[in-house]
Amino acid sequence: MGRAVGFIGLGSMGLPMAQNLARAGFQVLAWNRTPKEAGGLTLVGSPKEAAEAGVxxxxxxxxxxxEAVLPGILEGLPPGGLHIAMSTLGVPYSKALAERHRQAGKRYLAAPVFGRPEAAARGELRIVVAGAPSDVEEARPLLKALGQEVYEVGESPHLAHAVKLGGNFLIAAMLEALSEAYVLVEKNGVRREAFYEVVRGFFRSPVYENYGRILLERRFSPPGFRLRLGLKDTRLIHQAADTTHTPLPLGHLLLDRLLEGMARGMGEEDWTAILKLVEAKGGLNG
Incomplete structure (x- = not known):
């Protein structure tokens, strides 16, 4: 058995990530708030026990x-232990985490990911990392097992979360624009499939290709990324904008669109379901 690593959070993203670490030879001490079947992992009884792995x-x-698991993490990590936050977090909160770990004599590294559950299962996430260079190097074997590309963006951990929010802003804007474009071309007599082939060839982006296909096939359930989480991220984007006095006109449109989705009971659908809202505005839902 290889080096031990703790892993907290076995959701649709966390579970395949933890299992990839196990397949890479790490002993994964895993904890989830609700019990979950997790082949290849060593399930432990608390966040504290997971953190006792040292990383x-x-x-x-x-x-x-x-925040709910942070006390257990800080208690369980040995002196100088490393916490790697791979979730999408708010920039102010990420700044606070760095200081709280420092005061506790522990280390903190931010490494949020781009990718949906299928990419996580294939170990093809894109990872944005920020923190002390020595911490990045210590984490690199773990990150290599989880993703195909790692982008280093600075030595202050919150920078990685700022990049992640900026990227999610672009993805949300793309979803809105692509949904509107599908409705536009269809109402002008063009098959969406034909338009998709043009977009895929012209933009040559895995994001456009993947999300364009999901929209085309209307794969809103089961969700790869829930609409309610998209709303959460959009709120974090606005938080980062508010604290730096950054106007986001497009961001307000996206916030309203996702709020409308929540109001219509779509929170547990994939966030690509905003297509249905755009279609309704265009009179395509009967």
């Missing part, structure tokens, strides 16, 4: 879920 990864839904 612990969190992959949780939001700031609040991370």
């Amino acid at each position: 612990v990864i969190t992959m949780l839904a939001d700031d609040a879920a991370t």
Whole structure:
């Protein structure tokens, strides 16, 4: 059995990530808030036990879920132990985490990921990392087992979360624009499939290709990324904008669109389901 690593959060992203670490030869001490079948992992009884591995990864839904396990992490990590936060977190919260770990004599590294559950299962995530160079090097074998590309963006951990939020802003904007474009071309007599082939060839982006296909096939359930989580991330984007006095006109449109989805009971659908809202505005839902 290889080096031990703790892993907290076995959701649709966390479970395949933890299992990839196990397949790479790590002994994964895993904890989840609700019991879950987890082949290849060593399940432990608390976040504290997971952190006792000396290095612990969190992959949780939001700031609040991370805060709920933080006391156990700080208690369980040995002096100088390393917490790698791979969730999408708010920039102010990420800054606070760095200081709280420092005061506790522990280390903190931010490494949020781009990719949906299928990419996580294939070990093809894109990982944005920020922190002390020595911490990045210590984490690199773990990151290599989880993703196909690692982008280093600075030595202050919150920078990685700022990049992640900026990227999610672009993805949300692309979803809105592509949904509107599908409706536009269809109402002008063009098959969506034909338009998709043009977009795929012209933009040559895995994001456009993947999301364009999901929209085309209307794969809104089961969700790869829930609409309610998209709303959470959009709120974090606005938080980062508010604290730096950054106007986001497009961001407000996206916030309203996702709020409308929540109001219509779509929170547990994939966030690509905003297509249905755009279609309704265009009169395509009967």
